[in-house]
Amino acid sequence: MTFSELELSPPLLATLPATLQRPTPIQRLAIPAVLAGDDLLALARTGSGKTLAFGLPLLQRLNPAQPQMQGLVLVPTRELATQVSEALKAGAHALGLRVLTLCGGVAQELQTSELALGPQLLVATPGRLRDLLSQQALGLDELRMLVLDEGDRLLEMGFWPDIQVILNAMPATRQTLLFSATLPAELETLASDLLRAPRRLEADPLNSVAEDIEERLYLVNKSGKVPALIALLKEQDWPQVLVFISARDSADGVARKLAKAGIPVAALHGDKEQAVREQALGDFKSGKVRVLVATDLMxxxxxxxxLPLVINLDLPASAPVYVHRVGRTARAGRSGLAISLVCHGEADTLAAIRTLTGRELPLAELPGFPVTDLPSSGESKRPARDKQANRRTQAKRSVKQFKSRG
Incomplete structure (x- = not known):
């Protein structure tokens, strides 16, 4: 099947890259369903072409003659908002549509002036969109199409209050599309409640990892993770490496250690200014830095x-996030490698990932890094009450010391 067989308009087809010969499975399934006006719960692996799966038919269904907000794509991060907008820009231009990106890190005054130009499509993060709604800088009364990209993340508690406010500001009668690579069971009902008689499309088994990704897991001491990372990076000539770490405050520290070891590196996390985030990602994509140490923002x-390689310096607390992390490699039919450095304290997390993905994920030894840490017994070294009592005693001592200095 070709894109021309999917009833997309010739101007839209003309904007597709020459390298894009045939639609992916999720594109073959989703594009006709979106054009037909159906609500969708669409599940497909990372790197499977979901953006064009919803983006192409979304653009075709908008009316360029009406300078009102007709379509909205909600995404969880600024970086993804920018990427989606860039992917849709050529098609929108060909159809005479205005696309506006709304996310934090950009002056609201600038975005307000752009809203006055009458964009038909918004690509937004929930927080910034809610802010502009509360200031009555825009309205969603004419909205006809809503896309929740990375829908499982948007339905989590951190985003859900903003999502509820946004949903209440738009017409109940609309076409809603939810796209995700993973959907934990506890979010299934919530997702279904947002959709009207949805068609469920599964291009791949739910929560699955692409077969083209080779996964290697090494058991190392907790304190030996960064030295092991440095050793791996020096032994191999990988041109680009994306390193995931869970804690924001650790990303910069790890990056400093890699830089001290002579490895070109940048760090990316949510506490950095938007311009710094864009610079770090741009330098990584262009090859100016070899290693990007990032939180789950990426x-x-x-x-x-x-991207040939992803390394998990630690395992994510949420098993679905593992699927998303390793899915940064082996995209668009390419092969890739995902390495995870695991310590004994992450045994429960690893078990949850194995259960979710249905993969064995055996642990191997990393040459030169013998494991001397002992497996956790699961028991606390001291009863919780004793710990609390100890903290209270320490606090009293601190207060006494402070008063004595006065």
Missing amino acids: ARGIHVEA
Whole structure:
């Protein structure tokens, strides 16, 4: 099947890259369903072409003659908002549509002036969109199409209050599309409640990892993770490496250690200014830095062309996030490698990932890094009450010391 067989308009087809010969499975399934006006719950692996699966038919269904907000794509991160907008820009231009990106890190005054130009499509993060709604800088009364990209993340508690406010500001009668690579069971009902008689499309088994990804897991001491990372990076000539770490405050520290070891590196996390985040990601994509140490900000939807390797310096607390992390490699039919450095304290997390993905994920030894840590017994070294009492005693001592200095 070709894109021309999917009833997309000739101007839209003309904007597709020459390298894009045939639609992916999720594109073959979703594009006709979106054009037919159906609500969708669409599940497909990372790197499977979900953006064009919803983006192409979304653009075709908008009316360029009406300068009102007709379509909205909600995404969890600024980086993904920018990427989705860029992916849709050529098609929108060909159809005479205005696309506006609304996310934090950009002056609201600038975005307000752009809203006055009458964009038909918004690509937004929930927080910034809610802010502009509360200031009555825009309205969603004419909205006809809503896309929740990385839908499982948007339905989590951190985003849900903003999502509820946004949903209440738009017409109840609309076409809603929810796209995701993973959907935990506890979010299934919530997702279904947002959709009207939805068609469920599964291009791949739910929560699955692409077969083209080779996964290697090494058991190492907790204190030996960064030395092991440095050793791996020096032994191999990988041109680009995306390193995931869970804690924001640790990303910069790890990056400093890699830089001290002579490895070109940048760090990316949510506490950095938007311009710094864009610079770090741009330098990584262009090859100016070899290694990007990132939090799970980078786990969702961000595309890096032909990224050969992802390394988990720690396992994510949420098993679905593992699927998203490793899915940054082996995109668009390419093969890739995902390495995880695991310590004994992450045994429960690893078990949850194995259960979710249905993969064995055996642990191997990393040459030169013998494991001397002992497996956790699961028991606390001291009863919780004793710990609390100890903290209270320490606090009293601190107060006494402070008063004595006065």
